[in-house]
Amino acid sequence: MGSEPRENPRRELIDLPVLHKLKLYSTRTNFYLIGRDEKKTFWRILKIDRTDPKELNLFEDPTRYTHDEIAQLKKWISRGNQEYGGLRAETTCYGIIGFVRFLGPYYMLVIRRRKKVGEICGHTVYGVAESQMIMVPYPSSETRVSGSAAERRYRKLFNMVDLSKNFYFSYTYHLMYSLQKNICNSERGKIHDNSMFVWNEYLTRGIRGILKNTVWTVALVYGFFEQIKCSVSNEEFVLTVIARRSRRYAGTRYLRRGVNEQGSVANEVEIEQIVSKEVPEGNKIPITSVVQVRGSIPLFWSQETSVFNPQPDIILNNNDGDYVATRLHFENLRQRYGKRIIIMNLLKTGDKKHRESILKAAFGKAIWSINRGTKKEYRLKAIHFDLNKHFKSGVDGAFEQLCVFGKRALDLIDLFFCEAPLGIGAEDVINDSFLNSNSILNQDEEETIPESEASEVDIHSLQSGVLRTNCVDCLDRTNVAQYSHGLVALNRQLRTLGITGPPIVDKDNPVAKKLMEVYESAGDAIAMQYAGSEAHTKMFSALRGEWNMMMKHRDIITAVRRHYNNAYQDGEKQNAINVFLGKSGPHLGRQAPWELGSDQRNIRRTSSNLDIENLRPKISRSFSDNLLLLGELNLEETILENPEPSREGLNGVIWETTSDSGYNEAEPASPSFRSAIGDEDHLRRTGSRQMLHGSSSVSDFLGLDDVPGFSHSYNARFTHADEMFELCSSVSSDNMFTDMDESITSTSDTNILEFHSSSNQPGRFIEYPLVDGYSNEFTQWVLHEKSSLSRVPR
DSSP states (O other): OTTOOOSSOOOOOOOOSOOOEEEEEEOSSEEEEEEEOTTSSOEEEEEEEOSOTTSOOEEEEEEEEOHHHHHHHHHHHHHHTGGGTOOEEEEEESOEEEEEESSSOEEEEEEEEEEEEEEETTEEEEEEEEEEEEEOSOSSGGGGGGGSHHHHHHHHHHHTSOTTSSEEEOSSSOTTSOHHHHHHOOOOSOOGGGSTTBTTHHHHHHHHHHHSBOSSBOOOEEEEEEEEEEEETTEEEEEEEEEEEOSTTOOOTTTSOSBOTTSOBTTOEEEEEEEEEOOOTTSOEEEEEEEEEEOOOSSOEEEOOBTTBSSOOEEEOOOOTTOHHHHHHHHHHHHHHOSEEEEEEOOOSOOTTOHHHHHHHHHHHHHHHHHHTSOGGGOOEEEEOOHHHHHHHOHHHHHHHHHHHHHHHHHHHOOEEEEEOTTTTHHHHHHHTBSSSOOSSOHHHHHHHHHHHHTTOEEEEOOOEEEEEEOSSSSHHHHHHHHHHHHHHHHHHHHHTTOSSOOOOOTTOHHHHHHHHHHHHHHHHHHHHHHSSOOOOHHHHHHHTOOSHHHHHHHHHHHHHHHHIIIIIHHHHHHHHHHHTTSSSSOTTOOOGGGSOGGGSSOOBOTTOOBOGGGSOTTOSOOTTSOOOOSOOOGGGGSOSSOOOOOOOTTSOSOBOOSTTSSEEOOSOOHHHHHHHOOHHHHHHHHTTOSSOOTTSHHHHHTOTTSOOOOOOOOEEEEEHHHHSOSSOOTTOSSOOOOOOOOOOOOOSSOOOOOOOOOSSOOOOOOOOEETTEEOTTTSOOEETTTEEOOOOO
16 A cells, blocks of 8 residues: 555645745845745835945835836846946845844845745645845945954854754744634734744844835744654545744753743743645645643742753742742633643652752642632643653553543543635735735735635634643653653544544554654754753653663763753853844843853843843852742742642542642552552563553553554554655745655555444543542542443543
8 A cells, every 4th residue: 555656636735925935136235135926926026225234224115016027127226236236146035034233234034945844734834944144234344343253253143043953934824823723813913923932023023113014024933843644544644743932931951940920931832733634635624733832840940050960959939929920821821722721740759859849849839829719610730740750660551641641631621623725824824914005915816815715614623721741841751741642632633533443542553653753853852952952762762662771871872962061052052042032132231141141141120121130149040030039948838738629520620639739649550550550560571662551451441542552453654744845945946846756655564454442331430539638539540340440431
């Protein structure tokens, strides 16, 4: 099957009147940026003044020119400037990233090369392959400052942010938003470039303010993007995983910890998993989406890194007794995703020096405090699961529990599912590009496009909340937990799409293995961006049964590289990120970033807008934009006494925290659970060799049809997006990309994929009493007829 040609040709991508390709020309006094659409039906001109080195002067010609008209216009401009060399071609580009100024002249950043990485509902998604920084003013005595040491250092710092790695954009799709928000968006004329996931918002602020549109610029999303075309049991679907990194409290590992005063957290990343079914051209596309997030623990805390201490102590600031910033963070999550916020906290409980246990106790106290004065439907649902301890007890058992947690979260928040026509939402993107009436669309296009598409979308279900996962760094353990949720979600998504014989995702399933590879790649990208090294592979390797001495050595090298980067390079990287995002620079008489100490790189502002960077105590590198509370931390005071438990009915939300710790505690397996999965010695013997148990696994015992199952044979194939598209476009080529022929993919030599039904009898939940102050009903599952565990009702 893997070598059979496809019957239907690939869909023709949507054709919209947007500027895809730009050519930059120059005279002594002006730059002329001439842009055209993909099919060369119209051209437009943007004139950039080069006479004033300290001001950004842009003039947009509203005329839509034909090919002959633009050719004639270029001749006229060249004749008018013949004395100074005429009109010179400078470069070809594919969008403006923005404009920036340090001490001297303005610079324009453009995309020199782009690469096609995938499609979403017919919208092409690109990655930046190469960028270029161009000085705007014509060289003169007034621009000599551009050669000064300080200016060169600013440019070097700015260029440390490598735009050719993990920056993505689309001309016709709001990539900064999830699929659900794109399709359900009813806000017209909104400035979407202000989104928390648009990393060049500061760089485009000037041009957007002058032109009142975003026609010439692209919105860059930083993170990860991978798309794979899958064929399982003669059913084709497309899997897309997108990671969007927030810019609001962005930075490096030890210089960005916890939360800032606006409620933004460090290392905040939104992960979206999209699955769409392949259908004949002309049909609506069945498509599903599940979103989850990760982010630092939303408290004020810090760690002081040093060369000699790779695991520094955690220092808490208890000034925010009312948890104002923490409340702001969770309120922001509700506004973005819905009222059901589920917290998966993976911190250690018994670390010897009480580093993570300090945070765990404080976070639980914060959750309890927030829930105490909140209506039931808006209360946070939290579970603490010491993933590190459970993995030591048995790889399969720990992963099994993660999948159970993921299924329960999915039951509560659901997923987004709709049937949409090709190119849905494109008219919104075009309309939102204009903040005035100067539209690229002609009158006929404006009348027909919105009317024809808006009535064709069939929305069947909405995601109404989000699962938020964290460990101390939100990297290695979080990667595994988010993969488990993605694995359970994939099974639900395939079933929702009506894929015949949806796969039971077990250790031999190529779909599960491929999804693991994608989440590992995403985890590596996120870890490299935040911590300066790839993610640790211990847990993923153990799931595959590949954890051996070689992998241990690799993880040791990763730890050394991460420690070196954190100790020696993070300061400079943080400065670069701050300059790129416009958070520091030669403005308002501030010090240059490289003149600040490591403890001054985080900026806090008071209501009077005064910079009080230098008030930060010297004890720590970061304190989540807050001042350090000097004094000893009393751990006994971090737990409130005599809490008032609150609980919904058996069929309601079963995760509501009732203990004084703020969590539902995931204790080691209860006797009933242990009897289902075997004793600890058995887990140690089998856990390191297989991803999940065999046919007698706890999944079959639990009867959860969305939890991975076992013992099936498969016939699957996969085609990566970089096999379907040319990696990079030629600068001089008008044909941007050529689709490759059907590629040969790996295919297992076994039978067709089967379905597994683990139980014919519906189950129920029985409420467990509180044990030692914790609610154990979440993980100590229901004994059903003394020997089986009840099935979670749909």
